[in-house]
Amino acid sequence: MGGRALRAALTVVVAVAGLVAAPALPASAVSSGRPTAVAVAADGTSYVGFAGVAGLVVLAADGTPAGSIALGAPVTALDVDPGGDVWADDGSTVTRLSPAGAVRGSFPHRPAASCSADAGRYGGIDVTGSLVYVAERCRGTVGVYGRSGTLKATVDLPGSASPRGIAWAPAFRKVPARLYVSVPDAGKVYGYDAAGLNGRSKPVVTVTRSRPGGLAADDHGHLAVLDSASNGLYLYDAATKYSLYRTLGHPPTAATTKGYLSRPADVAQGGAKVGRQFWVADTGNGRVQRWTVGGTTRWMADTKPPSAPGTPSNAEAPTVSGDPVVGAELSCSTGAWTGAPTSYAQTWLRDDEPIAGATGATYVVTAEDLGTELSCVVTATNAVGDSAPATSEPVAVGDGVPTGPVTTCRGGPSVRIERSGKVVAKPFVTLRIRAPEGADEVEISNDGFRHFDRKPLVSGCRYPWTLDGGPSARPKVVSVRFPGVAGVVKDHVLLDGAAPVIHQVTAKWITARQGWVLRIRATDRGTGIAFARVGKTRSSTKKFGWPADVVSWDSSQLRWIQVTDRAGLRSKWYRFRLG
Numbered sequence: 001m002g003g004r005a006l007r008a009a010l011t012v013v014v015a016v017a018g019l020v021a022a023p024a025l026p027a028s029a030v031s032s033g034r035p036t037a038v039a040v041a042a043d044g045t046s047y048v049g050f051a052g053v054a055g056l057v058v059l060a061a062d063g064t065p066a067g068s069i070a071l072g073a074p075v076t077a078l079d080v081d082p083g084g085d086v087w088a089d090d091g092s093t094v095t096r097l098s099p100a101g102a103v104r105g106s107f108p109h110r111p112a113a114s115c116s117a118d119a120g121r122y123g124g125i126d127v128t129g130s131l132v133y134v135a136e137r138c139r140g141t142v143g144v145y146g147r148s149g150t151l152k153a154t155v156d157l158p159g160s161a162s163p164r165g166i167a168w169a170p171a172f173r174k175v176p177a178r179l180y181v182s183v184p185d186a187g188k189v190y191g192y193d194a195a196g197l198n199g200r201s202k203p204v205v206t207v208t209r210s211r212p213g214g215l216a217a218d219d220h221g222h223l224a225v226l227d228s229a230s231n232g233l234y235l236y237d238a239a240t241k242y243s244l245y246r247t248l249g250h251p252p253t254a255a256t257t258k259g260y261l262s263r264p265a266d267v268a269q270g271g272a273k274v275g276r277q278f279w280v281a282d283t284g285n286g287r288v289q290r291w292t293v294g295g296t297t298r299w300m301a302d303t304k305p306p307s308a309p310g311t312p313s314n315a316e317a318p319t320v321s322g323d324p325v326v327g328a329e330l331s332c333s334t335g336a337w338t339g340a341p342t343s344y345a346q347t348w349l350r351d352d353e354p355i356a357g358a359t360g361a362t363y364v365v366t367a368e369d370l371g372t373e374l375s376c377v378v379t380a381t382n383a384v385g386d387s388a389p390a391t392s393e394p395v396a397v398g399d400g401v402p403t404g405p406v407t408t409c410r411g412g413p414s415v416r417i418e419r420s421g422k423v424v425a426k427p428f429v430t431l432r433i434r435a436p437e438g439a440d441e442v443e444i445s446n447d448g449f450r451h452f453d454r455k456p457l458v459s460g461c462r463y464p465w466t467l468d469g470g471p472s473a474r475p476k477v478v479s480v481r482f483p484g485v486a487g488v489v490k491d492h493v494l495l496d497g498a499a500p501v502i503h504q505v506t507a508k509w510i511t512a513r514q515g516w517v518l519r520i521r522a523t524d525r526g527t528g529i530a531f532a533r534v535g536k537t538r539s540s541t542k543k544f545g546w547p548a549d550v551v552s553w554d555s556s557q558l559r560w561i562q563v564t565d566r567a568g569l570r571s572k573w574y575r576f577r578l579g
Contacts, residue, residue, distance in 0.1 A: 034352065034391055035303045036120035036265040038281040038288055039078035039086065041099065044274040047086050048281065048288055049075030051120035052377075053305035053388050056088070056101075061274060063290060063299040068306035069101035076123035076137050077266075089125040091115075091137040094149070107149025111539065113138040120265050120283065120352065121184060121213070121228070124166040135163035135181055142166065142181055144197055153198045160572050161185040165215030165226070165266075168194060172221035175238045178205075180223060182212035189215065189225055191238075207242055209234065214266035214281070224267060226280070227251065231261040233280065233291075248278075248295045256285055259297040263352060283352065286391070310384035312339035317390050318346075318378045324395040326430070327462040330363050332376035335390055341380035349375045349391070356420075366418065367430040367464030369397045409434045409461035415444075415480040417493045418462070423527060423567040425497035427467040431478060434461065439482040448479060449488075471496040471526030496526030496567035502574040505561055510551075516578070518550035518558050527566035534561050538573060 035057075037049035044061025047069070056069040056078070073090035080086055085104060086097040092114060095106040115138035123137030131152070134143040140160045144153040157163060165182035177194040189212050191205035211229035221238040232251025236242045254262040262284025269278050277298065278291040290298040307313050316336035322328055334344045348358035351372050355363070365374070373394035380387040414434045417424075433442055435457055445452035446468040455463060467476040475492035504521040520532055532548040535541030536557050544550050552558055561574040 034120070034283050034286055034305075035281040035288055036283055037075050037078040038266050038268050038279050039080045040268045040270045040274075040279045041080045041084050041086075042271045042273055044270055045099070046268070046279050046288065047078055047080065048303050049078050049088065050305040050388075051075065055306040055308075055388070056086075057303055057306055059288065059301055059303075063288070063301035065301075069097065070306075070308070071095070077125040077135070079125050079127045079268075081127040082129050087125055087127045087132065089123060089134060091123055094125065094132060094134060094145070096147075105148070107145065109134065109136065109143060110151045122162040122164050124164055124181075124215075126166045126168050126179075128168055131168075133166050133168060133179060135166040137162055140183070142179070142197075153201075155192065155197055155201050156199060156575075157181060157183060157190060158188075158203065159183070159186055160570075164213045165189075167215040167217040167223070169217035169221070169223070169238075170219045172219060173239055175221050178217065178238070180215050180217055182215050182225065184211045184213055184228070187211060189223075191223075205238075205242060207236060213264070214268075216267050216269045216278070218269070218276075224269070224278070226264050226267045228263050228265060228283075231264065233261075233264075233267060233278065246295075248291060249280075254284060258289070258300055259291075259295075261285070261289075284394075304390075305388035307388040308385060310339070310382075312337045312341040312380035312382050312387040314378075314380070314387065314390035318376055318392045320374065320376055320392050320395050324365060324374065324397045326365050326367055326370055326397070326464045327458040328365050330365060330374065330376075330395070332361055332363070332378065332392065334378055334380070335392075337380045337387070339380070339382050339384075339387070341382050341387070343381045345379045345381070347377045347379075349377060349394075364462065365397055366462060367428055368426075370428070370464055372397055409457075410437055412436070413480070413482060413485065413487060413489045415478060415489050415491050417465075417478060417491045419493055423494040423496050424467075425495075425567070425569070427469075427476075427495060427497075429465050429467060429493070431463045431465045431480070431491075432461055433457075433463060433480055435482055436485050439485055441483050443481050443483065445479045446476070448477075449481070454483070467493075467495050469495070471498045473527055494527055494567065496565060496569065498525045499569040500524035500529050500563045500565045500571045502561065502563060502571050505574055505576045507555065507558055507576070507578055513551050515551040515553040516555050516558060518548070518552075518561075518576075520548055520550075520561060520563065522563045522571065524563075524565045526569070529563050530566045532561060532563045534558055536560070538562075 035048045036051045040046045046059045048057040054071045058066040060066040076091040077089045088095045096104040124135035126133045132145040140157045142155040163181045167180045169178045171177045179192045179194045182189045189207040190203035209227045213228045214226040216224040223236040225234045230251040231254045233248040235246040249261045265283040266281040280289045289300045318335035319333045322330035332346045348355045348363045375392045375394040377389045379389045416432045418430045443452045477492045481488045502522045506519045507516045510517045529546045532544045533541035555578045563571045
């Protein structure tokens with residue numbers, strides 16, 4: 001996510017400009033690979049990483065394949081330093097490689113952390129001649145390291161969400177050197193004065209986008225922000241108060257046509273020798289595109305993850321078959337492979353993110369899938385080992401009911417709200433309904449049938465449903481009946497998708513209690529606050545029941561505070577400063 005990327009010497013500010021029109025490519029040109037990281041060297045050689053594969057694909061300046069590099073772990077982020085070395089971050093370790101892939105050194109993140117955060121959506125790295133900036137995938141912080149791995153500073157970002165893109169820019173005119181960091185879940189890009197970064201540093205500028213990801217910044221005060229939600233690349237001018245002067249990628253349309261994007265994950269930019277052009281990891285389309293700063297598409301390169309020598313290699317991508325509507329069952333084929341695979345493993349994705357527990361050859365579409373795209377990933381195994389994963393083309397889940405006769409879920413009438421616990425975070429749920437013999441319709445209500453929806457029975461027995469109202473400590477009740485059949489069946493669940501909020505924290509020395517007594521004023525709109533965590537650091541906090549009674553003779557032990565509600569949702573961290 002090179003901070004030296006985007007060095008376009010633009011002298012005329014343009015209001016809005018789209019990409020130059022280019023002919024559509026055939027659907028077969030879209031790869032089953034899903035690149036999530038890209039970096040480019042001074043000569044235009046690019047390095048492409050994949051969140052689930054321990055290796056890089058190397059592309060020549062014209063987009064043709066130029067080999068691959070094996071890594072010890074899947075890639076979170078990539079950068080190429082001014083000397084041409086490749087830096088790969090896997091979320092816990094930063095590794096420095098020669099252009100040919102020889103390891104020159106490595107160092108761990110400090111402090112160490114691991115998490116399930118998607119490596120294709122969080123975490124970033126930018127390397128200058130003297131410093132390495134790491135956007136932490138598992139924490140809302142940025143680590144500033146020396147090139148040998150010495151931790152020089154840790155910058156706490158606003159809120160607790162994890163960052164993605166990171167880009168350093170030198171001083172330009174009256175704009176000092178800046179470090180830019182994107183936080184996708186907050187919809188923000190934060191700009192910091194790069195000089196003297198430390199734990200107390202605060203953003204001096206904020207840019208808002210739908211879901212900002214990859215970043216690039218140049219030596220002429222320009223900032224490029226890649227937005228994975230709107231499928232666009234947005235260019236800002238720091239010298240004119242970060243005015244938006246150009247938009248690339250035809251947002252918000254997602255398409256396979258050259259010059260269009262689909263859920264892009266990363267952007268890099270070459271130097272003067274290659275016209276300061278952009279390389280974009282077009283994740284949803286499984287390719288890398290090279291654009292000029294004006295928007296012309298130079299080329300697009302279909303990318304597949306590299307496989308280890310001797311392991312199976314994908315010759316034909318898997319496919320998803322079935323009716324993509326709620327309640328229907330989809331099937332994932334294995335595709336075609338070389339290397340004599342002996343077994344296959346399948347995983348299902350929703351908008352390119354793994355679906356918890358969906359690891360078989362079939363998958364039943366749920367209400368949560370409505371309006372998303374589903375795909376499947378196949379890994380083949382032979383005597384040597386596992387292949388690189390191959391991903392199917394996605395199918396869009398729309399309204400409708402599965403075709404075919406209703407032959408399942410007969411018996412005593414019942415309804416069950418599908419969930420993993422006692423609480424759901426969103427009002428969009430799936431009902432599993434069992435109907436008596438003879439019934440061909442079902443009526444569903446949130447309010448005891450003052451209002452209700454009548455639906456035909458479906459063979460998958462699952463029905464999308466929206467609970468009424470917002471988060472509440474009172475259960476949401478769903479009632480079901482069948483026309484012509486006496487009786488009503490019900491199920492209930494708690495709805496709480498709103499995290500608690502800390503409004504104020506105070507502390508007072510009380511001699512009788514021999515310490516500082518902490519008072520936390522916090523509210524929760526849903527299930528109610530369950531407990532608080534308080535401590536000197538975020539990683540060393542202790543748990544206190546609610547309402548919290550916290551006493552400490554050492555005020556430094558009251559520095560970090562967080563509250564959690566009964567649904568498990570956590571507030572933002574509150575940093576308390578006494579006095």
